[in-house]
Structure formats: C-alpha cells, structure tokens
Amino acid sequence: MSSIQRNYRETAKDYAYRIIRDSIVNFEKKPGETISDMEISRQLGLSRTPVREAIMKLKSESEIIDIYPQRGMRVSLIDMDLVRQARLLRMTLEKEVAMDCCDYVTAEDLTKLEENLALQEFYCQRGMLPELIQKDNEFHHQLFCISRNEMLYRVVHAVSIHYDRVRNLEAADLEHSQNTIADHRAILDAVRAGDRARAGYEIENHLGRYLTNVKGLIKKYPEYFVPLEEGSRSAGELPVS
Numbered sequence: 001m002s003s004i005q006r007n008y009r010e011t012a013k014d015y016a017y018r019i020i021r022d023s024i025v026n027f028e029k030k031p032g033e034t035i036s037d038m039e040i041s042r043q044l045g046l047s048r049t050p051v052r053e054a055i056m057k058l059k060s061e062s063e064i065i066d067i068y069p070q071r072g073m074r075v076s077l078i079d080m081d082l083v084r085q086a087r088l089l090r091m092t093l094e095k096e097v098a099m100d101c102c103d104y105v106t107a108e109d110l111t112k113l114e115e116n117l118a119l120q121e122f123y124c125q126r127g128m129l130p131e132l133i134q135k136d137n138e139f140h141h142q143l144f145c146i147s148r149n150e151m152l153y154r155v156v157h158a159v160s161i162h163y164d165r166v167r168n169l170e171a172a173d174l175e176h177s178q179n180t181i182a183d184h185r186a187i188l189d190a191v192r193a194g195d196r197a198r199a200g201y202e203i204e205n206h207l208g209r210y211l212t213n214v215k216g217l218i219k220k221y222p223e224y225f226v227p228l229e230e231g232s233r234s235a236g237e238l239p240v241s
Contacts, residue, residue, distance in 0.1 A: 012050035013057075019044060020054055024064060024075055025164045026130060031224040035065060035073040061158040078165055079226045080214070086163040091207045093152055094140070098187060098203040099196040100147035109146045113188050116142065120184065124177045132177060133168055139184055146191075169217050169224075179209065 004022075006015045020040065023029045037051045044051070055073065059065045063082065067073050101109075116139050123132040144153035170176050183206035190199035218225050 012046050013053045016040065016044060016046055016051045016054035017057055020051075021058060021064075021161060024058075025161055025168060026133075027165070027168065029075050031075055031077045031165070033075050035075060037073075058161075062161050064161050077226045078224050079162065080228060082162040083166055086159045086161075087207065089159060090156055090163065091204065093149075093156060094143070094203050094207065095200045097143050097147045097149050097152070098191065098199040100149065101143055101191045102194045102196045102199050104148060105146050105191050105194075109142070110188070110192055113139065113142060113191075117181065117184055117188065120181050124174070124181060127174075129168075129171060129177075133171055136171075136180065136184075137164075143187075143191075166214070166217065169221065176209075180206070183209070 004019060010018075020029075020035075029035065035055065037048050037055060040046075041048045041051045055065055055067075059067060064076050065073055066076050116135055120132055120135045120139070123129075123135060141153055141157075144150050144156075171180070183202065186202045187199060187206060190202050218228075
C-alpha cells in the first residue's frame with residue numbers, strides 16, 4: 001500500500017480512509033485480498049484505532065470490505081449489481097449537475113476545466129493511467145463544485161467505489177481513455193455554450209459508455225467478480241463484447 005503524504009489538518013481517520021480507499025480503487029488491494037488493520041497501521045505510522053474506524057466507514061457506506069468475525073477482513077469482490085446501482089445514482093445526479101453548471105460557470109471555472117483536460121490528454125498520450133484517472137475524477141468533482149452541489153459529490157464519491165473499480169480496469173484500454181477525454185470535451189463545450197439540454201445529453205452519453213467490455217473483463221479477471229446469476233438485472237445489462 002502506498003504511503004502517500006498526509007494532508008495538512010487531515011485527521012488520522014480521514015488519512016487512513018483516503019489511503020485505503022485509493023488502494024482498493026487502484027487495485028493495490030485486489031478484490032478478495034485480505035486486509036490487516038495491524039499491517040496498515042504499521043505502513044501508515046498510525047495507531048490501529050483510526051485505521052479500524054476508516055475500515056468500518058468504508059464498510060458502512062459502500063460495502064466494499066467484507067468483515068468476518070474472528071476470521072478477518074477482505075476487499076469485496078466486484079458485485080455488478082452494486083456497480084449498476086452506483087452508475088444509476090451518478091447518471092441521475094450528474095445530468096442535473098451538468099445542466100446547472102451552465103447557469104453558474106465562470107470564466108475562471110472554464111479555464112480550470114481546460115487545464116484539467118489538457119493534463120488528461122498529456123497523461124493519456126504517455127500511458128500514465130493513475131494520473132489520468134485522478135484528473136478524470138477531478139473533472140467530475142469540479143462540475144459538482146461549479147453547480148454548487150458539492151455536498152452531493154460526497155454522496156456520489158462514497159458509493160462510486162464499485163463503479164470506479166470496473167472503470168479503472170477499462171481505462172487501461174487506450175481507445176476507451178481517448179473516448180472518455182472526448183466525452184469530457186463535449187461536456188465542457190456544452191457548458192461553455194450555456195446549453196443545458198446538450199450538457200445533460202453529453203453527460204448521459206458519457207456515463208452511458210457503461211462497461212463496454214464487461215464480459216471481456218470478467219473473462220480476463222474472473223477471480224475479481226461475484227459470479228453473475230442467470231436472469232439477474234446486471235447479467236441482463238451486460239453488453240456483448
């Protein structure tokens with residue numbers, strides 16, 4: 001687990017939460033892998049209490065960690081039904097967020113979004129996947145901030161961990177990353193034009209690139225996924241790859 005520097009005024013619990021969450025999303029901690037609060041405490045230089053509190057927060061808000069009394073803890077497998085629900089929440093909220101951006105965006109906001117996109121393109125060209133994913137997340141966070149819906153971002157961020165794990169597996173594909181950046185450009189252009197309808201359409205189109213190769217990912221990483229049940233909603237939604 002990467003021991004990233006603790007932010008100024010960041011509590012021990014928040015620091016542990018951020019590092020553990022990032023390690024799960026970025027597959028440093030893989031689906032099904034055992035988690036040891038004692039080991040994490042040692043790596044981060046923290047006592048076990050804030051680490052356990054961070055783990056319990058992740059468990060309660062997103063069910064991303066499985067806890068087995070007297071036996072230990074592990075990173076949950078990727079459950080496609082939870083991925084579907086996280087994507088539905090994002091689709092519902094972010095459409096309104098993108099439309100609201102048209103009413104509140106400033107010249108300074110547009111400059112920051114342009115700088116973000118320029119960095120996305122830079123990292124994509126150089127295959128710098130972790131940095132690209134970070135800028136992708138920051139782009140969406142900026143939209144929530146611009147539209148004055150930052151509290152809602154915290155809700156989306158908490159449950160998006162399921163969606164983000166699959167998204168990060170997909171991002172390794174260059175064409176997929178290029179399409180994502182093109183989508184971001186279309187969203188920004190719509191917001192700049194103040195076109196609410198187009199902004200809503202573009203965000204739907206972007207999030208509608210839903211797991212374009214899920215069957216291929218499950219075939220490649222079967223140990224990462226909860227087996228799909230015949231006839232489940234998630235199984236029925238899987239596109240042909």
